[in-house]
Amino acid sequence: MQLSLFPALQTNYFWLLQPDDSKSVAYIFDPGDATAVKQQLQARGLTLAGIVITHHHWDHTDGIDELVADCKVPVYGPRSDKIPQVDHVLSEGDKLTLGPLTLDVLETPGHTLDHISYLLQTPEQDLLFCADTLFAGGCGRMFEGSPEQFLSSLNRLKALPERTQVCCSHEYTVDNLRFAQAAEPDNRAIAERLARETEKRRQGQSTLPSTIGLEKQTNPFLRTDSPSLKASVKKHTGLKAPREHEVFAALRQWKDRFKAN
Ligand SMILES: [Zn+2]
CATH class of the missing domain: 3.60.15.10 (Ribonuclease Z/Hydroxyacylglutathione hydrolase-like)
Structure with missing residues (x-):
């Protein structure tokens, strides 16, 4: 392969x-x-x-x-x-056979309602084709789904093995990580990754694929259960005790308006 x-x-x-x-x-x-x-x-x-x-x-x-x-x-x-x-x-649960490979179909609504992702798990490697649902350092805009739906899709992807390679559809990684840093300024993993990915782009390299393990450490949209991120969202929005999907919704709106310096 x-x-x-x-x-x-x-x-x-x-x-x-x-x-x-x-x-x-x-x-x-x-x-x-x-x-x-x-x-x-x-x-x-x-x-x-x-x-x-x-x-x-x-x-x-x-x-x-x-x-x-x-x-x-x-x-x-x-x-x-x-x-x-x-x-x-x-649709959900279907298998897609491509030559000797079999991919699992996951319904991942949120960016759009029809969005599906494809997961290939082999002894050597796991690959996730998640297009505009999960990005390196971020997620797609919420055009059609609800926060509950989008969060549920992302939480499914987050539960995949950490070695799973994230094969998404856009090179938005550096901008996404600038937002991640604003949303969670004390997260050292984000600062380190931002420096690494910025250097890759300076050299004309792609930042993809990422991994689920790296996303769990640095992607705010996979960190909606993190106390430090939740505290930051509370401070930014004034919400008193946001539930996880409310943290997600607030982050998504914050990111939509965010201008990186
Ligand atoms: Zn799209």
Whole structure:
């Protein structure tokens, strides 16, 4: 198996998975731009075997029509009126077989209601394709779900083994960590990670994938049960005894308005 990522559009990453080293076929996750995908396939000498979709936003789906017209491959994804191209509908508990690999489908609503994530667990490594649900250092904007729903999705991902690699869809890590630092100024792990990730970006490297273990230490949206973060949210909002989903909602609103210096 080989997994790679490449930048596309403004801030997206597309993940390319070759399930079988002996075959030159690959699956693309969330192709928001067909030209970028075709260039990568050609450069790597790969044939497209299928398209895997997490949710309906254009930057994850706009390349589907052109790729299917060219390659007539199956399109896997959630049930959604907004993604009529999906011809293999997946929901909670389903298995997705890609060559020799089997991925678990998790429904993770919050960013959108149709958002699903894919989990691959092998003896060697665990991979989570979580698109715009969980980011490195942050989470997606809450466009459609409720705080309870989004928090419940994130708490499921947080319960995965710490070694699980977080393969999300955007390079927002440094901005996310600037907010994380504002939300939890005494957290040394955040300051250290911010310095490391800033250096990676300065050198033109991606900050992805992250791991669930690292996110639990440094991502405020996975730390809504942390006393220090809760104290900071109480101070910021004036809430007296916020419940966990209220901490999440307050953080999400705070982040939406946050301008990093
Ligand atoms: Zn999205």
